[in-house]
Amino acid sequence: MKRQLSKKLEAGTDEAGRGCLAGPVTAAAVILPKTFKLPYLNDSKKLTEIQRYALRPMIETQALAFAVAHVYQDEIDKINILNASIKAMHLALNKLKLKPEFIIVDGNSFKPFKNIPCECVIKGDGKYQNIAAASVLAKTYRDDYMKNLDLKNPIYNWKQNKGYPTTYHREAIQKNGITKHHRNSFQLFPKQLKLDI
Secondary structure, X not given: OEOOOOOOOEEEEEEEOOOOOEOOEEEEEEEOOOOOOOOOOOOHHHOOHXXXXXXXXXXXXXXXXXXXXXXXXXXXXXXXXXXXXXXXXXXXXXXXXXXXXXEEEEOOOOOOEOXXXXXXXXXXXXXXXXXXXXXXXXXXXXXXXXXXXXXXXXXXXXXXXXXXXXXXHHXXXXXXXXXXXXXOOOOOOOOOOOOOO
16 A cells, blocks of 8 residues: 655545435545554455454554544535535545645545645545545544444444445334434435336
């Protein structure tokens, strides 16, 4: 995995929860020192839950700066998930205690942030350490949020599915209805199979 894209003070940013039916989309931004290296740091989706939570304090201790931000379901419904994901990344970048000179973003969509040069990197969370670190923080902080919601809404099993559209989650929605934490702009119910004759 490469260390960083620019020689400047570079922030990597990524989000988690884009495809969920409930809860926020969460983004993190991380600025790492040039000497930073963690042996198994990778795209959070390729790590186990134990690995992600083991990495989080290492990232937070060694990072020059890091921040996490949520954009909640009401806002997602208003501005759509793509804009909400970018907004969450902007909010995280804005919370950094150091101002980055360059930003690298996981994916192919971003809007300029405070005129700071930026670059989108497809599958960047598997290529650059600062994006991978942001991926781990975004995922673990969002998972913590959904586990906490599960304490009040256990019938949806958010402690396991984290709001993603599992069969159990969709069946629970059909049986019990939706909560204020669900995204109304998403297809919450599976489409019925229909035969046109």
